[in-house]
Amino acid sequence: MLSSEISKLMKVTFIGSPAVGKTTMLRLLSKDFIDKFYFPTHGFDLKTIKLDDFNIRIWDFGGQQSYLKTYSRDYLLGSDVLFVVTDSTPRNVLNSRELINYATHFVDEECPIVAIANKQDLKKNDGRMTPERVENILHIKTYGLTAINPSERLKLMDIIRKELNQIVIRKRSKKDEFQ
Ligand SMILES: Nc1nc2c(ncn2[C@@H]2O[C@H](COP(=O)(O)OP(=O)(O)O)[C@@H](O)[C@H]2O)c(=O)[nH]1
Numbered sequence: 001m002l003s004s005e006i007s008k009l010m011k012v013t014f015i016g017s018p019a020v021g022k023t024t025m026l027r028l029l030s031k032d033f034i035d036k037f038y039f040p041t042h043g044f045d046l047k048t049i050k051l052d053d054f055n056i057r058i059w060d061f062g063g064q065q066s067y068l069k070t071y072s073r074d075y076l077l078g079s080d081v082l083f084v085v086t087d088s089t090p091r092n093v094l095n096s097r098e099l100i101n102y103a104t105h106f107v108d109e110e111c112p113i114v115a116i117a118n119k120q121d122l123k124k125n126d127g128r129m130t131p132e133r134v135e136n137i138l139h140i141k142t143y144g145l146t147a148i149n150p151s152e153r154l155k156l157m158d159i160i161r162k163e164l165n166q167i168v169i170r171k172r173s174k175k176d177e178f179q
């Protein structure tokens with residue numbers, strides 16, 4: 001089987017508290033205009049983008065508590081990779097820890113859970129954490145990002161590509177086991 005067949009459609013899921021930058025990440029990937037005003041996502045946004053061989057469907061989940069409890073279960077099911085987005089403030093990083101614990105119940109054991117330490121541009125001003133510090137606290141692979149900066153588009157694409165390639169390799173070797 002070709003890798004392109006295996007990877008035809010990938011489900012990439014973004015979760016995180018309101019205002020951490022999930023919708024901005026989606027816009028960054030889809031080249032939409034990035035506005036600086038904040039309109040909270042209600043329910044969820046869904047976007048399909050093409051990245052190399054991958055057709056990826058990204059789910060950006062409205063982070064409001066009410067949605068989290070109501071929909072998150074169905075929403076997380078079948079994710080190929082789950083990104084937990086944080087704004088890198090100590091408080092939000094601690095919240096993310098809870099979110100990760102919660103999410104692990106609803107994604108497959110093999111679904112990677114990866115953190116994005118967003119808003120790195122504000123780090124110098126207000127004591128936000130570096131990706132390394134966030135990684136030490138959350139104990140999951142963490143990438144730094146400034147989603148509001150259009151020049152970070154390739155960086156975000158690389159992060160997603162890297163994670164998806166690892167999944168394809170794993171799926172392939174799993175398939176080989178049965179042949
Ligand atoms: N300074 C800064 N602001 C950001 C960054 N990413 C997003 N924002 C802003 O944070 C606010 C919330 O972003 P949004 O993507 O709507 O958050 P969501 O609720 O997680 O979807 C918006 O005003 C964005 O412009 C970033 O990397 N740096």
Ligand SMILES: [Mg+2]
Pocket residue numbers: 022023024039040041060061062
């Ligand atoms: Mg949003």
